[in-house]
Amino acid sequence: MTAPTTDRAADGADPRGEPILSVRGLEKHFPIKGGGLIKRTVGAVRAVDGVDLDLYPGEVLGLVGESGCGKSTTGRAILNLQPATAGSVVFQGREIVGLGRKEMRPLRRDIQLVFQDPYASLNPRLPVFDIVAEPLIIHGLTKDDDELRSRVRELVETVGLNPEHTNRYPAEFSGGQRQRIGIARALALQPKVLVLDEPVSALDVSIQAGVINLLEDLKDSLGLSYLFIAHDLSVVRHISDRVAVMYLGRIIEIAEQEELFNRPVHPYTQALLSAIPLPDPRRERARQRIIISGDVPSPANPPSGCRFRTRCQKFANVLTDGQRELCMTEDPKLETRGTGHLNACHYAEATAVL
Amino acid sequence: MSTLGTSGTGASGATAVGTSSTGTLSQAGSRTTSLGGFDASAPLLQVSDLNVHFPTEDGAVHAVRGVDYTLRSGEVLGIVGESGSGKSVTSLAVMGLLPGSARVTGSVRYRGQELLGQSDRSMSRVRGKGVSMIFQDPMTSLDPVYRVGYQIEETLRIHDKSLSSKAAEARAVELLELVGIPNAGERVRSYPHEFSGGMRQRVVIAIAMANQPEVIIADEPTTALDVTVQAQILEVLQTALQETGAAMVLITHDLGVVAGFADRVLVMYAGRPVEVGSVEDIYYEPRMPYTLGLLGSLPRLDSSTKERLTPILGAPPSLLNMPPGCPFAPRCPLHIAACDEAEPPLLQVGGGHEAACIRTAEVAKAHGHAADVFSVTGADTEPAGTARSADLTTTEESRETGAPGTPPGDQTEPGAGTTTGRTGSVVSPEPRPTNGDRA
Incomplete structure (x- = not known):
């Protein structure tokens, strides 16, 4: 079990107050069944393998990583949509891990999820009104039909859609508009925290910008906190106050947005930032690129010691054999190591890559 | 010729694919000239007034509405646009790969010869040798039932019937080395499912460059890949261009990829080019x-x-x-x-x-x-x-904060099949915990 390290260690007393959501040692393992007649468990995909993070009120925490790093599973486990294997998720002072569906329901009013795919996450047979009204009805939050109608109307206006159109079906809306419907549904219960799982990845850039602006406005006007899960670091930088980078089921670096993008210390964060092409021909062509080799190892059988060492450019080219020994044998904990923010690299060192 | 920020500094980039691709093509530099019957002095690829209609029940969808461009030799032309702007359909029309129901008009000339309206048989002479294509999804563009080596050899032997199977296999290994596949000698006998997405895309690129084509059309070649793998594949594409000397049409929605890779950019909207210019014109002084x-x-x-x-x-x-x-x-x-x-x-x-x-x-x-x-x-x-x-009306008024004392959830049971927040099939089915779960 991972020791509960918090980023409070980095800056002493925390001015942000108590976290609204606090995750410690979160694990989610999926069993691998053997191929025989009797399905025996022969191993586990360690999709999330010890994640620690805190979300403060009014904050946007970006959670980034490549496909398969466990960022979405982390989001689902936090919401208890997929029960965690181990660890703790404390939301507003209450432990969520281990709660049943019934016990979760009152909590769901305060923590809601927005899904990635606006084409699959809305029921095509329900008009928009019913989609947005559903959580209100389930939780019994409106007295009568009049109140329900005005509340839905208000929600639909809040997300920048025309309230006249609530009798239409999802198919009649564009992708960006559907995502707004998904957001209206998530806001219906007046949650305090939204977990946004790749909310704009399925949208074209011109549409995506409108949804990002909307999310920023809603956060300010409603005082929400976001756990913003995405693979697009440009979007994450734009919207986040702090950013956590995941690799193979673990957080490997977490820092304030400015700090992470200007002074990344983990070789993976550096490679990730350097791999993203900039939409600016002169800057893009002048850049030095760090290219890491290979693909992400299987989370069913992660490398010993540091999980990134098999692809790490520093491990391969810079470190001496003696230094590599540590990478191979000891799993680096999430600590500050004198860099000013939490990271999981034995040889963390700030390098500007943008 | 554009160069991507070359891979890292000596130290950091040493593990990059560039170094693993030590092989060079035996035929590099001595292209077996243009295909017979084609005029080597004519423009490489000239598309004019290309129109594509797809018949549907509601009427004809005019997916491509008058595309014109000329590809110069050695250049990379980026075609950008959002989904549905017709960028992929344009390139499929150039390759003659649209379904028979599509109505294609206009002209596509490769080295002076009209490609539209040619039989599939004569198009096969051009595909792979004159113009080759890299598709978006490496998971589906390789045939799952054939070894990757066979799929490369097939392309080689279609255009060179005299090639012995031994020579073809040697070339296939060479090509795989060139695109940075480790242990190419053994991997040539692997099936596509044994490769990761990035490795498969390398195989697709190897197939595309096998016959030293003059034009490579790359349709969203890195869209299905993670960003660190995308950086590797862009390097391989650069290698492919250097080795073959081909010009490239790079279709993508990623304005970052185009900024680093293309010389000229064509912006498409609603089936038409709406702006064409050098990459600097488009990014720093757009006019549309x-x-x-x-x-x-x-x-x-x-x-x-x-x-x-x-x-x-x-x-x-x-x-x-x-x-x-x-x-x-x-x-x-x-x-x-x-x-x-x-x-x-x-x-x-x-x-x-x-x-x-x-x-x-x-x-x-x-x-x-x-x-x-x-x-x-x-x-x-x-x-x-x-x-x-x-x-348009701005409806940005902040939502009035509802009464804080809203009655606590009544716990009314939801109607059958209406579980809030779970309507989406995005939620993968929950694994059924069993006794052996924590083993």
Whole structure:
């Protein structure tokens, strides 16, 4: 079990107050069944393998990583949509891990999820009104039909859609508009925290910008906190106050947005930032690129010691054999190591890559 | 010729694919000339007035509406646009790969010879040898039942019947080495499913460059890949261009990839090119409001300023029964009455820079700053397809904070099948915990 390290260690007393959501040692393992007649468990995909993070009120925490790093599973486990294997998720002072569906329901009013795919996450047979009204009805939050109608109307206006159109079906809306419907549904219960799982990845850039602006406005006007899960670091930088980078089921670096993008210390964060092409021909062509080799190892059988060492450019080219020994044998904990923010690299060192 | 920021410094990039691709093509430099019957002095690839209609129950969808471009030798032409803008259909039409139901008109000339209307048999001579293609999804563009080596050898032997199977296999290994596949000698006998996505895309690139084509059309070659793998594949593409000396049409929606890779850029909207120019023209001095809006809607990785993004309101038009006038007019902040009269052709706005807009003078004043032209409102009130921004109302009023003392959830059981927040099939089925779960 991972020791509960918090980023409070980095800056002493925390001015942000108590976290609204606090995750410690979160694990989610999926069993691998053997191929025989009797399905025996022969191993586990360690999709999330010890994640620690805190979300403060009014904050946007970006959670980034490549496909398969466990960022979405982390989001689902936090919401208890997929029960965690181990660890703790404390939301507003209450432990969520281990709660049943019934016990979760009152909590769901305060923590809601927005899904990635606006084409699959809305029921095509329900008009928009019913989609947005559903959580209100389930939780019994409106007295009568009049109140329900005005509340839905208000929600639909809040997300920048025309309230006249609530009798239409999802198919009649564009992708960006559907995502707004998904957001209206998530806001219906007046949650305090939204977990946004790749909310704009399925949208074209011109549409995506409108949804990002909307999310920023809603956060300010409603005082929400976001756990913003995405693979697009440009979007994450734009919207986040702090950013956590995941690799193979673990957080490997977490820092304030400015700090992470200007002074990344983990070789993976550096490679990730350097791999993203900039939409600016002169800057893009002048850049030095760090290219890491290979693909992400299987989370069913992660490398010993540091999980990134098999692809790490520093491990391969810079470190001496003696230094590599540590990478191979000891799993680096999430600590500050004198860099000013939490990271999981034995040889963390700030390098500007943008 | 553009070069991507070459792979890292000596130290950091040493593990990059560049070094693993030590092999060189035995035939490199001595291209077995252009195909017989083709005029080597004619333009490499010339597409003019290309139109594609797809018949549907509701009428003909005009997916490509008059595309013109000329590909010069050795250059990389980037084609950018959002989904549905016709960029992929254009390239499929060039390759003659559209379904038989599609109606294709206009002209596609490769080295002076018309490709449209040719039989599949004669197109096969051109495909792979004259013009080859890299598809988006490496999971589906390889045949799962054949070994990757066989699939490379097949391309080689179709164009060179005298090639012995032994020689073909040797070339296949050589090609796999070139695209950075480790242990190519053994991997040549692997099946596609034994490779990761990035490795499969390398195989696809090896197939595309096998016959030293003069043109490679790459349709979203890195879209299905993670960003660290994308960086590897872009390197391999660069290698492929160097080895074959081919020109490339790079189709993508990623404006970052184009910025680093392309020499010229063609921006498509609603089935037509709306702006063409050098990569610098397009990024720093766009003249078409759509291009400007597209750049303004991109969040920037290299900037910490929390500037508002400038979304383009509305949605692209339906390509079914297009109204007259500029197709971007309903979403355009510079829209005037004259815009609805006729669709503007591509007008010269500078050396080698053209834009399909009658208000380029106004766009020029923005010098690439989208916020000067576009509003940053958060609303999207128009029904899809029939947008008209004139009567857009801003509905950004903050939601009044509801009474804090709302009655606690009554725990009314939801009706059958209505579980809130779970309507989406995005939620993968929950694994059934068993006794052996924690083993």
